[in-house]
Amino acid sequence: MKKIHLLLLKSFIRPFIVTLLIVMFVLLMLFLFKYIDDLIGKGFAWYIILELMMYNSATNVAMALPLSVLLSSIMTYGALGENYELVAIKSAGVSLRRAMYPMLVVIVVISIAAFAFSDYMLPVANLKYYSLLYDARKQKSADLIPENIFSNRFPGYTIRVKHKDPDGQTLHDIMIYEAGGGNAAGSQTVTFAKTGLMYRTKDDLYLVLKLQDGIRYQEAAGDKGGMPRQQLTRFRFEETEQKFDLSGLKMTRTNESEFRQASQMMNLRQLDHFVDSARRNIDSTRFQNYRLLSAYLRYYMVPKKSDKVKKTIAADSIVLKDQSAKVNAINNALSEVHQIQDALRNRVDQHEEANRNVRRYILEYQKKFTLSAACIVLFLIGAPLGAIIRKGGLGLPVVVSIIFFLIYYIIGTIGEKSAKEGEWSPVTGAWIGIVILLPIGLFLTYKAATDSSLFDIEIYRRFIGRVRFWKRSRT
Numbered sequence: 001m002k003k004i005h006l007l008l009l010k011s012f013i014r015p016f017i018v019t020l021l022i023v024m025f026v027l028l029m030l031f032l033f034k035y036i037d038d039l040i041g042k043g044f045a046w047y048i049i050l051e052l053m054m055y056n057s058a059t060n061v062a063m064a065l066p067l068s069v070l071l072s073s074i075m076t077y078g079a080l081g082e083n084y085e086l087v088a089i090k091s092a093g094v095s096l097r098r099a100m101y102p103m104l105v106v107i108v109v110i111s112i113a114a115f116a117f118s119d120y121m122l123p124v125a126n127l128k129y130y131s132l133l134y135d136a137r138k139q140k141s142a143d144l145i146p147e148n149i150f151s152n153r154f155p156g157y158t159i160r161v162k163h164k165d166p167d168g169q170t171l172h173d174i175m176i177y178e179a180g181g182g183n184a185a186g187s188q189t190v191t192f193a194k195t196g197l198m199y200r201t202k203d204d205l206y207l208v209l210k211l212q213d214g215i216r217y218q219e220a221a222g223d224k225g226g227m228p229r230q231q232l233t234r235f236r237f238e239e240t241e242q243k244f245d246l247s248g249l250k251m252t253r254t255n256e257s258e259f260r261q262a263s264q265m266m267n268l269r270q271l272d273h274f275v276d277s278a279r280r281n282i283d284s285t286r287f288q289n290y291r292l293l294s295a296y297l298r299y300y301m302v303p304k305k306s307d308k309v310k311k312t313i314a315a316d317s318i319v320l321k322d323q324s325a326k327v328n329a330i331n332n333a334l335s336e337v338h339q340i341q342d343a344l345r346n347r348v349d350q351h352e353e354a355n356r357n358v359r360r361y362i363l364e365y366q367k368k369f370t371l372s373a374a375c376i377v378l379f380l381i382g383a384p385l386g387a388i389i390r391k392g393g394l395g396l397p398v399v400v401s402i403i404f405f406l407i408y409y410i411i412g413t414i415g416e417k418s419a420k421e422g423e424w425s426p427v428t429g430a431w432i433g434i435v436i437l438l439p440i441g442l443f444l445t446y447k448a449a450t451d452s453s454l455f456d457i458e459i460y461r462r463f464i465g466r467v468r469f470w471k472r473s474r475t
Contacts, residue, residue: 004089005102011080012103016072023064023071024057031056038137052136055129058122062371065114067405069107070378074397076103077386086387097449100383107379111372118368119267126264131256144207144244145171145198154207154244171196174211176242187220191242200246207244214240263364271365278358282351289347293340359426363419366430373434374408380441384448408433 031053032039039049080086089099144153151159162173176191193214200207218233259265266274381404389396412433419429 004094004099007085008076008080008099008102009106012072012076012106015075016068019071019075020064020068023067024060027060027064028053028057031060035133035137048132048136052129052132055125055132058125059129061114061117062122062367063409065110065371066374066378066408067401069110069375070382070405071397071401073103073379073382074386074389074401077383078389078391078397079386081387081390086390095449097445100445103383104376104379107376111375114375115368115372118371123265123267123270126262127256127259130262130264131254131259134259135254157244169198171198171209174209174214176209187218189216189218191216205246207246209242209244210239211237211242212239263361266361266364268365268368271361275358275361275365278354278361282354282358285347285351285354289344289351292343292347355422356420359422360420362426363416363430366427370412370430370434373431377434377437377441378404378408380445381437384441384444387448388444404437408437411436 039052077086080089086099145151145159145161145164147161147164149160153159156179158177158179160175161171164171172195174191174193174196176189176193178189178191191211191214193211195212197210197212198207199210215234215236220231220233263271382401385400385404386397389400391397415424415429415432417429418424419426424432
């Protein structure tokens, strides 16, 4: 028995690691394709992009791990069935269920590790990933001086370059407008140059433009004393330099505490605490709304305790015969109704948003457990499927695994969206995919244990032939 268990474990570990790496690589490429425009051309250091890819890989584990379990289990038992090793195991008196026990133990260990990862490591990875991605996307482009565009990247300057050479450093027909330039207050300076060379200093603190063959116009306000008129200064130059500060264009990191209130950045304890506090706030808001409305409700549920109360009700409930009094009463009632609507409009929106946040956080709480359950359920689907189809490699197992994983993913996405919108409860939305696929896994396990030819096309052809013969005999 120990040799059979070792054979099964060795047959599973290698394809599991390979498929996990392949799926992680594919998801990482999808991330790069999605955010390629936000990362390229902004002058990031190589370690910034590498750090972002590392955090993204950690966030992709929730999708890559169940798919890898499903694909590797189909490949493992499919290869064993294709090489008739499952037949040899069964002939030795070991049933398929007993042969699945060591694999099931491994999957349970992986599920426990997945739960620990989703509760302890995934919130930290999400916090690092989303905060860094936010800072990277809001970072300005490294192309500080584009062609034929008036660039305002540097405060106080407007720069336009008509043409740039392919090297990206040689500039032609340059215009630099500087508001408030010179020594005099309120002065304006415009510089024109035929050519120029652009480069950064070694410390990367300044952008230097070495201008050649140009002219500079400077307009300044005149003195209040002897020369009240404006002054215009013009001088030509063969070569000059102008520096622009780059400190304000470097990537700045946002404080990570601003992202900690998101549901993806919390563990179970934090989610539970947030849900409890949010529910208490909702209850207190309901009480405040009740007190707000009760001031406008004059006669509601008046107890019949004394004749004085009865007489008051009778006096106030007299039918108005004067037409103007009726109009005034109706206008007053409409005015009070509008006041109530205005008072409750914002409160209703806040109440719905608070309930939506509670549903979102409860859903995230349940997703900590569904990752582990998905690994077990998809193994119960993949192992018997591999034993039934008896095909190893990356051909048919990949197609079958993708089909079942898409079913799981689509159902889970629909349930998650319905739970966020309030159509389903968060528990139902989080577990609907597991509940639907679990009977399928148990059914496939039963069929594989009883050597059922579930995917034998010849059996279905014979069945269709018998149906056709029965119809002909009836006619």
